[in-house]
Amino acid sequence: MDRNMKILVVDDFSTMRRIIKNLLKELGFSNIDEADDGVTALPMLQQGQYDFLVTDWNMPGMTGIDLLKAVRTDPALAQLPVLMVTAEAKREQIIMAAQAGVNGYIVKPFNGPTLKEKIEKIFERVQS
Amino acid sequence: MEQNTQNGRIAAAQALLDAARAGDEDAYATALLGLNQDTPLFDEVGRMTREVHEALMAFAEDDRLNHLMQDDMPDARERLRYVITLTDQAANRTLAIVEEAMPVAERLMDRSERLRQELTQIAAKEPENPRLVTVVHTLNSYLDSVLNSGDTLKRHMTEIMMAQEFQDLSGQLLLRVITLLEQLETKMVGLLKVTGARSASQSSTPGASSSASGMHSADELRAGIGPAVPQTAAKDVVKNQDDVDDLLASLGF
Structure with a gap:
């Protein structure tokens, strides 16, 4: 796994963006950008050569699930690994995200080791 | 039945019959109303209507x-x-x-x-x-x-x-x-x-609808329904990350 990969963290709460960013830094990643919803994130993804997307679900403007769908329908972004970190915990929603092509799903509240484990798992699969 | 009530009813029925025979529309309507007014149901509906009206007026003027x-x-x-x-x-x-x-x-x-x-x-x-x-x-x-x-x-x-x-x-x-x-x-x-009401505050735009029943439409789910609250957590909500992992594993993840 490339520790220099470019990561976009999308969440409408600045507290959560900051926490995720700090956890990623502890895991050795430092090339991290932030966006506060899908509307802001999508053009960044389209222009920014990102390697990994970490997104919340429930956000004003464009939700995480809509962002995921937009990413999967954009030929340039379709292969981008996407991890959802969200408080949305209905089984139906997790299935919805899986069907939309999510690579990993973490429910809040979560912790550092869980984030590490899911990221490692995602990149093991992407590379294999 | 009291003699007076009985006499009154016979008189009212007689008045209706007379008006019908005479072809007098106004008298017929009045007589019909007089007959109906006699029933307790009519009284009760009238009383309730009055109460609702008064309650609504009091509500508006409060x-x-x-x-x-x-x-x-x-x-x-x-x-x-x-x-x-x-x-x-x-x-x-x-x-x-x-x-x-x-x-x-x-x-x-x-x-x-x-x-x-x-x-x-x-x-x-x-x-x-x-x-x-x-x-x-x-x-x-x-x-x-x-x-x-x-x-x-x-x-x-x-x-x-x-x-x-x-x-x-x-x-x-x-x-x-x-x-x-x-x-x-x-x-x-x-x-x-x-x-x-005389004046009411300008209503603010209503937010996204969310049902109180705990059932969520696909649109609501797409928009996100927020964190699960312990007391209201339903069966279709995962309890922890292990549940998420199990569910995803069952989907071939």
């Missing part, structure tokens, strides 16, 4: 209600928003301090590690000097304890950082209560308008 709509409800929403702002400030302040403290602990650990290596090299050069060897040994065990404490400190700081997650979850829940208040306000204003 200044407290207008006050509630114009001041109290928006005020309550503002207060809740302020709670979100305060928790956001507190969480970010804590995170800023953790972000500053973390590198301090790391520097302390780095320098201790380097110092330990240097001292070990110095001691290795003069193995015949017992005092130096003893001092280096003592210093090294102190530096080991610094490294251990540094690790503990970093772990605790990570915990403090993760604890700030409450701000996101509580903020999302409060935003939902704010939306609910907005909807309630809009409905109350509508009711006030129907009953002809």
